[in-house]
Amino acid sequence: MPVRSIGLPADDLDRSVTAFMAATPVTRRWDVERDFDWGAADANRLTDGQRSAVRFITFIEDHLPGYFALYSSRFPLDADTDVETFLLNREIYHFTVRWAQEEDSHARALFRYQVESGISAAEPLRRELAEEGRKQFSLPHEHPAALFAYTLVQEKATQIYYQNLKAVVGDPVLAEVLNRLSRDEARHFTFMADMVENYLHHYGDSVVEPIREAIAQFRMPLADTLRGYWRWALRIADTAHYDHTEAYEHLVRVVRRAVDAPSDRVDELDRFVRACRALPADSR
Template identity: 65%
Template sequence: MQQLLDPADVAEAVDGFMAATSAARAWDVETAFDWTAADAGRLTEGQRSAVQFVTIIEDHLPGYFDVYHRSFPVDDTVDPAEFEHNRELYHFTVRWAAEEDTHARALARYQRASGMANRDLLRGELAAEGRKRFDLPYEHPVQFFAYALVQEKATQIYYQHLREVSGDPVLGAVLTRLARDEARHFTFMADMVGRYLRAQGDAAVEPIRDVIAAFRMPLADTMRGYWRWALKIADVASYDHTGAYEHLIKVIDRAVDAKSDRLTELTGFIGECGALAR
């Protein structure tokens, strides 16, 4: 892949992420929550539907991880310099994947513990969507981070909104943990996008613009009934992924002291996309 950051830049971003993930903030599915108190009877039908939806999204982690593994390979298909970059990024990717997999397990555990789902039936339902291929058709590396920046922030915001309306304190506690993790993931992606903008300037503008112009949340093009379901959960807890666009604009504004005309046009374009979607 062309136009990669210097490996030292990636290492610095990864080190910052790891330093922000203290042992005291670590949690596990088995002990972090009182599963015996989980009660889906406290949820509205819409809230239960939202839990089912986000469980499917989170459970597709193998597909998301595979995208990064294919796009930033750590094997002999790349030259040593590219390998160095990808190996530094891999330190983040495996930590991120472990945390996202924990999210999937926590949501599935909630469904079982609260009486929403039978374990065997849930496993089959998740497999029906999970086996579908996920892909991001990007060529410039900054696009993977710009996409994830919006996706992680949008997910964080939705978990916070769903927590506020949740009738079950156990679900609220789960969503609090998930939102905090997504906030840290967003911070890493924002750091990477900022580094690309500082290193490459206008060369990163068109790739980021292309991400926003064709943005779809994960599984939007593969999950059966996605758009109908997404509208339903939006009614439950104020969901709109374009709410994350303002955070991308802030990242761009902070990345450079004096924006070029192309960067100014990019932030205007992102703002317009957000406004049109509302």
């Protein structure tokens, strides 16, 4: 059943959205067409594993319509939405459309890099992305705090991966693309962290369990739909010395920062995350 309301005061949402917008003034935004030396892009400077990583993350970023559709369905803005719920959902929509625009730029930049560097021709790449893009994206989380906690982890994990990949790639053009993407993901993480803190300030320990469920059921986007996902994910993780569970601890830090005093539930969440991180990679 879709979440019908964010369940936070409109003033709290406005502060979070305004802080996010203020972090990206027009003068600091980047442009796919003008901010990269596409003519110098050269995939011959990459290892096979790094080429594979570029292809993988392009699929992930290009699924943006599915991610946006999920948020639109969970926080609807239609005639069936009561006025009080609408005004809260409208606040979060301000963030969602900016977030979607930035994520779509990520997809376009990675597509452009593949074409300009020689990894793929444009037409077959478009068709590959369309085959995956038409698949529905879904998440099991009904509580909005769990949804934002999931996205917090996903954004931080993506930021970490882009930073690690940037550190090893041999093409300066790709390194700059990854640098821009990483900075955006860091800001998206900060917004999601702000939202999780809002829930903890407003509802206290009662939202720790939904947050725990977000970790317990966590899978990176497209894990259940992209063909060969797990084998591919393990290969690209090795390429950039990456473990997505590093992001779990960032969530725990957000929770501990938001609560006045550690509780049994918060301590249990901390222990649970550490147990998850201790599992072998192929069992997570």
